[in-house]
Amino acid sequence: MDNASSTCLDERVMEAMEPYFFDKYAVATSEFGHSMGVESKEGLDGARKSIAENIGASPQEIVFTSGSAESSNLALKGVLSANDGHLIISDIEDFSVLHSARTLEKAGYDVSYLTVDDEGFIDPDDLKEEIRDDTVLVSIQHANQEIGTLQDIKKLAEICKDAGVFFHTDATHTFTRIPLDVNEIPADLITLSAHTIHGPKGIGALYLRDGINIKKQMDGGFQEFDKRGGLENIPGAVGFAKAVELVTKEENDRIKELRDRIIDRVLKEIPDTTLNGAREERIPQNANITFHYVEGESITLHMDMRGVAVSTGSACFSRSLEASHVIMGIGGDHERAHGSVRFSLGRYSTQDDVDYVVDNIKEVVERLREISPLGKE
Ligand SMILES: Cc1ncc(COP(=O)(O)O)c(C=O)c1O
Incomplete structure (x- = not known):
């Protein structure tokens, strides 16, 4: 991912x-x-x-x-x-x-x-x-x-x-x-x-x-x-x-379907999530979502323990120690940048992978929100 x-x-x-x-x-x-x-x-x-x-x-x-x-x-x-x-x-x-x-x-x-x-x-x-x-x-x-x-x-x-x-x-x-x-x-x-x-x-x-x-x-x-x-x-x-x-058109179409599956499932099944970037005019292999009230690096590390590699725009993950200039550039604040996670697909990504990732990120985000100092209140 x-x-x-x-x-x-x-x-x-x-x-x-x-x-x-x-x-x-x-x-x-x-x-x-x-x-x-x-x-x-x-x-x-x-x-x-x-x-x-x-x-x-x-x-x-x-x-x-x-x-x-x-x-x-x-x-x-x-x-x-x-x-x-x-x-x-x-x-x-x-x-x-x-x-x-x-x-x-x-x-x-x-x-x-x-x-x-x-x-x-x-x-x-x-x-x-x-x-x-x-x-x-x-x-x-x-x-x-x-x-x-x-x-x-x-x-x-x-x-x-x-x-x-x-x-x-x-x-x-x-x-x-x-x-x-x-x-x-x-x-x-x-x-x-x-x-x-x-x-x-x-x-x-x-x-x-x-x-x-x-x-x-x-x-x-x-x-x-x-x-x-x-x-x-x-x-x-x-x-x-x-x-x-x-690279073929069929491959790009298949990847795009997987991307849409991530976006649709996450936005529907996990509350307080925001898609970063355009919904339609976006490349087939990218989904970037902010999970509010949690930090991207916590999600990333928990997902890594579950065998999934994702990346985040959170400051602690960047060598410059600055939050993503892209999320800030689209008018996001530090909270939105810190909670952002990028999923990026390739030739070997499958629907099973995508479902595993969404099921797991759902659990991870739920748990992190229970203990998050950034909690809604
Ligand atoms: C949009 C874009 N341009 C350029 C680069 C630099 O590519 P490389 O480090 O492979 O030379 C990257 C790397 O992530 C990138 O995402």
Whole structure:
């Protein structure tokens, strides 16, 4: 139930990667020297091509990175340092975007933070108003990592296109789960991840629309069209492509049904619960619910003892010791953030799992409420 943090590698992904650890281990740049290098380059090119195809892009628009965090760092820092100007982000972004923006701010760039409504949506009119003559880049996530709210990314990207501003979106939690075609959605840069869709850790990609000038952030050789130096992670890239290929619409529909079962059962069967994020426009794999008058970390620890991994927006669970900036961003107070629990589903989640989780969380919450110092009175 914590697949948003990371998923289990699919065995078919492991099988696809294996030859690139043992027989085909040469570096891709050796393609001009020996046939082993050619084999590796073919593996890398094939992976790049199938990932590109999934979003309607060309292979040369896909830059492999070590994961989403690096992709978003490259997008924000790379664009701003090559095209000096103003940056706009939302205030519920993942830390990889939020902290990149803060680093740029410290370096002297001007950054604006858009607030969201109580379901986590950006108001397109707010974006229009915030864009200035010197705005260079807008970065708004496709879906939120905690509450799962899905933005109207087409509308936001079109506003940026009309204004002549680059648009980046972090699609870590939507890639392959929600269709995204760069021929329909004029996004210029997109952050993509493998380990959230049963692919390997340590590999991700940045879609970079042809012709956009960015400054390389990782110096090294001329790999990745000279956008990211360092030896390519070929087994990772091959595994990433395999993971992309394995996600189907049927799987996404099934996961969505399980998500709805969690939401419907919890809200109906457990009193004083609030769904965080939008009910309809949310990713299929996420349910985030606040259990009022109890603390998320107590629920999390009790559920762990019952064999269930969930996550919470409670402060004590975050290394920063601050309550979730996302729940606070949608207008929640500390109590709502502390009592929030995220359930995130994946390929191997079943209806039995979901029922076990709801039955157990019901008992746990009931008991905790009996002894809770945050009790209603
Ligand atoms: C929305 C989002 N973007 C980016 C990241 C960073 O991903 P990674 O740490 O896998 O590079 C995460 C991680 O949880 C995330 O949820």
